[in-house]
Amino acid sequence: MMEEQRYVLELQHISKEYSGNPVLQDVSLTVKKGQIYALMGENGAGKSTLMNILFGMPVIHSTGGFTGTIKISGEEVNFLSPHDAMEAGIGMVHQEFMLIPGFTIAENIKVGREDTLPTLPSRVFGPDLERLNRPKMNADARVALDNIGLDISEETKVAGLPVGYMQFVEIAREIDKKNIKLLVFDEPTAVLTESEADQLLKVMQSLAAKGIAIIFITHRLSEVMQVADYMTVLRDGELVASKAIADTSAVEIAELMVGRAIEKLVDDDKNTKVSTEQNEVALSVKDLYVDMPGETARGVTFEVKSGEIFGIGGLAGQGKVGIPNGLMGMFSSHGDVEIFGEKLNFTKLGNALSKGLAFVSEDRRGVGLLLEESIAHNIMFGAMTTKRDYLSNFGITKLLSAGRMNRHAKDMIKLLDIRCVGGGQRVGALSGGNQQKVCLASALTMKPRILVVSEPTRGIDIGAKKLIMEYLAHLRQEEGLTIIMISSELAELRSICDRIAIVSDGKIEDILAPDASDAQFGLAMSAAAQNSEVS
């Protein structure tokens, strides 16, 4: 029994599915008193779902609940709302701040739990009319602020505080709750500057020293290495590994996050790797800076040869996704980029497109497709706008040629095995995998010289995944198309790419051959973490 008590939180065999899709499978973890427990994993690995279950969020109950048990300090609990979780001593520091701008820091810390003094009306009409005990509230707030080393008056209004301070006010609010046992930090450093992040980590350590257990959700390896005691990696809803930080290394964690038993996605006979070293340079990128929030590229340099499949990998948030988005002009960027020797003009919208670069975006529904339009319309649209294809003469103007559009859509549907009722079906009604095939068909219809595919297999089923990968290999082999593929799935990159660049901290850390060892990839991916360990 005493042994049990050591754990503040025990999650046992937690499983959850959303309308038949398992998002968490048999995940168990235990957090001790005063421990900093890092919860890691790529986007969509199931971290948020796990936390929603812990807090009894309504979204969990309205979608059929979950299986498994939750114990707080050895007692089984079943939270029906976040309020229950709060009562039991669990707090959350949100990624987006939940503060009231017009209130002072003290008021924000105490909101919902105000100290009050009785007044004459309150004696008659009940406690709702009691007045605030401001001196006590301010004093309590001061204690909480001092605890986290925030040197700012508790009577300052929250509106206008720097972002970093707001984060600390959130923490102060949580630790002011008297019985707080467990605090969840959901990617707290994502919006902070480096020095603010450092201070936050220190605060976490001092809180842990006071006996509060902390669950620390983050992508950043360096932070985990710096403060965490224990870590768990989730991947596609499954627990990959749980290890004490002392027994592991940044390199190993990076491997755990991306590596998995390599499944053969493309058969070798379908992807004969030819030497492209003698070929001309298709794309040359020098010192590319892309200001994409969360995926900033800071001085990327690489060259891709014609006819090559070039992979770009790395952990989330390191900047790999920023590279294609910057090239396509989605975010402000600068640098020297040449496409088949022609200089790319970043100030001219659509310049990369007209130079023969086609892009399949990682944000399928947001950027990749017109969800309300038909499959055929989506497929022809890019070629229609950039190349003025699929138009036929109509008096003084040119109109869409529905016949050619539909014939081409039919070919593409057959070629890529898009499962649909026909070319006229609304794209929004398709499954993720089939939507992705439409995106690919649309990019190919533009007859690009270089095809850039960003996260082509995110969120799609294995069948569609295999088909898309095989088709990419086929395009290169049969048509000599140059392909740049950005992916979080190292296994995928390794199964078709000729060379793989690993992006870390916004820069290319290393360019590796697909058959380089897991350790080498792990080393490159965790480079930023190791650098900060040394410094």
Place this chain on the structure above:
Amino acid sequence: MERALGALKQGAKDFGLPRIIILAFFFILLLAAALVGMDIPWLISDVLLRWGMWGILVLAMVPSIRSGIGPNFGVAIGIAGGLLGALVSIELRYFGFLGTLDPDGITFGLVSISLAVLLALAFSSLLGILYGLLLNRVKGNEMIVSTYVGFSFVALFNILWLLLPFRSSTSIWPIAGQGLRTTINLVDDFGRVLNNLFRVEIGNFIIPTSLLLTVLLFCFVIWVFNKSRYGMVMTAAGSNPEYAKARGINVNRARIVGTTISTALAGVGIVMFSQGLGFLQLYNAPMWMGFSSVAAVLIGGATVKRAAIFNVLLGTLLFQGILTVALPVANELVPEGNLSEILRLIISNGIILYALSKARGGSK
């Protein structure tokens, strides 16, 4: 049998329940009109006339919705431009621009209205560009902003109507010798020209052929534009700006183009409206025309994100049809004093409210 029933069900779903209800209401009104002994052919003629008069004003909603600014509540801006165009055309006639054309001949009428339309297009397009630039600064709040910009334009033009140096005796107050009248008779200009050209009369039933053809012509032009490259580009920019950006489309420019076409159509629309009425209505008359136009297109099945020509034609017919039939029926049923006017307001605003609440509509 089963399949036919299925197809029918799907067809009804595409058409949309709100439209079926409104259509049923329209027929019930017609039935009521017949029961109280009203002249049905005459009523239907009036519905057709109003359909033609409002058609282009409602058509103005299509480019604005497709370009992403939503229903153009600010058609008053285009209307102001259109009125200015019509007024200048009157002025030109007054100073002898039309030369020796026979004032009673058909050529005179056609030249007169073409002139008014061209001038309306010019003035409204200019205002539309400025209006588009403004709307690009208030992204996300277009509907409310455009409503109030429309109101402000009405106020601004109220001042201009008093100050602009028009001289034509048809337009200005005869005694004061300056300032434009509240209603200007178009009998010497293009009043009812298109109503009467190639008019088909069968007893009391009248079809304003040329007016309807003109509306259909403008619908066709917009339909062609929608199928053209830039039309599709504009639609994409409107329905998903990020998608458009990734394909090298200048979203702001597409929005300005959409707003400008919409405003220009509103200018033409008010010329057609005045033509059908036989009068120009200045000052506060355009204030609420935006709401009627928006309501009509929404009733026709458009949403704030999608609109097609079909929505315009059906919506205008239903909206104006109900208003036209409801008023005399209400008059017959409640002859006492002001009640019928109140009833009319309840019905017209009720349809607008219903249209706005059902803004999702069918898929066509």
